[in-house]
Amino acid sequence: MKAVELIRRKRNGEALEPEALDWFCRAAGTGEIADYQVSAFLMAAWFKGMTDDETAAFTHAMVHSGDVVDLSDIPGIKVDKHSTGGVGDTTTLIVAPIAAAAGLPVAKMSGRGLGHTGGTLDKLESIAGLKTRITLEAFKSQVRRIGLAVVGQTSNLVPADSKFYALRDVTATVDSIPLIASSIMSKKLAAGTDAIVLDVKCGRGAFMQTVGEAVKLSRLMVAIGTRLGRRVRAVITRMEAPLGRRIGNAMEVMEALEILRGEQRDTPLYDVSLTLASHLLVMGGAASDTGAAKAQAMQLLARGAALDKFRQMVEAQGGDARVVDDPGRLPQVRHRVPVPAPTAGFIQAVDALAIGEGAALLGAGRARKEDSIDPAVGVVLLRAAGEGVKAGDALAELHVNDNAQQGAAFEKVQQ
DSSP states (O other): OOHHHHHHHHHTTOOOOHHHHHHHHHHHHHTOSOHHHHHHHHHHHHHHOOOHHHHHHHHHHHHTTSBOOOOTTSOSOOEEEEEOOOSSOOTHHHHHHHHHHTTOOEEEEEOOOBTTBOOHHHHHTTSTTOOOOOOHHHHHHHHHHHSEEEEEOOTTBSHHHHHHHHHHHHTTOOOOHHHHHHHHHHHHHHTTOSEEEEEEEESTTSSBOSHHHHHHHHHHHHHHHHHTTOEEEEEEEEOSSOSSSEESHHHHHHHHHHHHTTOOOSSHHHHHHHHHHHHHHHHTTSOSSHHHHHHHHHHHHHTTHHHHHHHHHHHHTTOOGGGGTOGGGSOOOSEEEEEEOSSSEEOOOOOHHHHHHHHIIIIISOSSTTOOOOTTOEEEEOOOTTOEEOTTOEEEEEEESSOTTHHHHHHHHHO
């Protein structure tokens, strides 16, 4: 086959057959096809779109462009969750231990944060000593032994997606629903789990800005997973305001621990975590319906079973498990700066995007994949939408180490 022929056909709006897509993804992943031709193909797909069957075939081809994890020797229905990215979104650190405490094997490969959204690996690595890079055999052994592992992807997992993702970012082809869906689902399917719940964020702080876009993406990803033999459900979560009250890597671990210890309830982060966990419990066969699953999840939190699973995971991956009982052992900042209300009134809204960008400016996030982060810094929200304040009342608190961007972060958070 020739790349130029597939580019021409896609440019003309043709749906490509699975064999052609298999060849293209393998050749793109190995570098056989030049970047400029891959970019041309992505632009053609952006303009002409893909049919649902074609998107499923494209996803399958991406999955098999590299390693595919085989978890079949681990008993039970292996479960996973994925979020499309948000602010203050620490659900994995709550949902995964609940599912594991219910007896489901949780085999999760996670990513790092980029821009205003946080990454699960960055949060976990704020715990001293915790390793997120382990061998595939160690990963499987840990899931078999304690029922829970959260690690980074293997280096040869979906190499075609790594190539496509990097080129989409610099060719203005990111916002294509077929390309987004195939990128997300290829990584989830290659990781080998049987059942996946997708948390699709929607709103100001999310990539999908409208409910319509979120529904379209959700339906396509569920269809892809179903066609390729997985159990998949999608939940759409509002992301106008941050999901949690703390935004920053170590601080988000602290908030997750509060929920696992039963110290925080009736908050958006708690509610969304219970919803996602309920779906996983049903999909994994631990509960008959979401009502029973929610009650079971609440019981697992109340008796400390989920907290124990989190502790076991931290210990298994070399982390300092003392943080579970003493969160003060997490990285701490040198300065705390209050952000006052400029006038009296009521808080109309809390802008997730601005808060996330403010935290990133302090060093909690990355502008580029190779940037380093400061695990201690971030933003603590002290007020919520609907609350009344007086001039000078603290709306939030910046947790800061010496940082040249503190002034810019302060302005973003206050606005």
